Amino acid sequence: MQTKPILIVGSMAFDDLEFPVPVASPDVRSAAESDPRATTSFKDVVGGSATYSALAASAFAPVRVVAVVGRDFPEATLETLRSRRIDTAGIERADGLTFRWKGRYHADLVNRDTLDTQLNVFANFRPRLASGYGDSPLVLLGNIHPELQLEVLEQTTKPELVVADTMNFWITGEPKTLAKLIARIDLLIINDEEARLLSGIHNLARAAKEILSRGPKGLIIKRGEHGSLFFDKDGVFAAPALLLEHVVDPTGAGDSFAGGLLGYLAEQGKYDHHTMRRAMMHGTAAASYCVEAVGTLGLSELSRENIRQRVERIRHLTHVGEE
């Protein structure tokens, strides 16, 4: 069975991250190893939805990225991506500065405040698919303006699976464009608060029904440290999150989840309900590696075998034998 290539569009960014507790410095993998006097701020951390998703997906499948970076973005990072069979021909280097996000996490390492967003080269970005990208069988439309997500979709030729992520900002600000997008995709990935906002329904079971009635074949609702839910016409699946002893930086967890999920589906080449259940666990495994280190460090050497080991742990976490 040939693993299929995945087209990923999204942001590539520098993140400035602040943590109110001592965390590991970027060159150690676990908070347990950190010096309590260590700084709690990290500047110029390479991030962005496309970066996280591509790194996670590349543990499974060849990846093609559509994104834009500025002249300040390190060539070494692009080299790292290429060393993981990530095609960077679709990454445009524009004359300006790379998109930048600055955020401060609360002590729970779940809630966070956005302190600053600088769109920079992202402000005028129009995604153009590099040669040979249009026939990609799997497409991940990362969280960017739904108009741009639609533009990418229109440049593809009958993909087998189209997955999109979005956020509060577009749900509130671009409801019509988003509705058009949602009607055309196979799978929508959002978090619980976004599902409530999008549907206007607090109860997640009913919110999911309402969202599925708008067109997508499947819906994934992410609940952070509480795991994730998958809904389609064949039922509901609840994937637990791993109980990690050392969560360092949750930035990119959702994007890594999506990357791992699509990677597994690309490898399997099928998208039925039961394959989706297993794909959720592979996405969860990818996200678990992401949050154990600052930025993309937890993903930079992620292997298929690493994923397999964590999937076994996740499987064991909810396994119930017969009486």
Added chain:
Amino acid sequence: MQTKPILIVGSMAFDDLEFPVPVASPDVRSAAESDPRATTSFKDVVGGSATYSALAASAFAPVRVVAVVGRDFPEATLETLRSRRIDTAGIERADGLTFRWKGRYHADLVNRDTLDTQLNVFANFRPRLASGYGDSPLVLLGNIHPELQLEVLEQTTKPELVVADTMNFWITGEPKTLAKLIARIDLLIINDEEARLLSGIHNLARAAKEILSRGPKGLIIKRGEHGSLFFDKDGVFAAPALLLEHVVDPTGAGDSFAGGLLGYLAEQGKYDHHTMRRAMMHGTAAASYCVEAVGTLGLSELSRENIRQRVERIRHLTHVGEE
């Protein structure tokens, strides 16, 4: 195999409940059937930890209750308990008013504010085990003053399994007595915020390790709509909550969970790790019936077969087949 009797000590109460959204009146089972003009307040709802736990446990096993009620507590309710093989000989009727709790739920039906607490006859309650209760093989020490929980424990003769619940109020106010209790029990059941408060550790995996080092063989951490976690020397288990379309009143969910859990263990007569995993699912099933109606109505006719059906749904929710 003979199902073993369960001794339950806890509160019996009148609850005054306020909901900020229209909910079902007590004589309908689902919010879907409710009149949106219906009142959102319910007064004199029979509640209390012992009541909820005993009703849930009685779907599995004979139950013996130790509690106190006032002269205003309806004899008909005691009659209902007796009709479900719940022994009420240990329920003392004191000269005064029954314990009363008044609470207001937020729109999320998760968070709530306590508006009033009247201890009434509970203020001078000293639990005394009725004749024949002392040799109960399973003991559930519901959430009351840890001094009273210890008094009950001292009146028992070598129970096979002692389970205790507690809350923020005792963790903060009675740390020494609570520590003494925790060192003597087999299983502690608390929620995630209580686990963090008790251990002083935010991360739940590490908080659980710390709490287990204080003596109990097992620890259950409840996470409401996100399910629950079980920790012991043999590993970790994550039970999902059912995705219910109509949650009406979460009061008593945790007590119903404990009752269903002990009921299953009493039926099985063993307490190993894998039996505990299944017990968690049976507790989850009991709690799911509880929250679908106001007060104890969802439990008043709960059968073993009802539980079995929901356990199948819970099992399906996390089931993952082989590739």
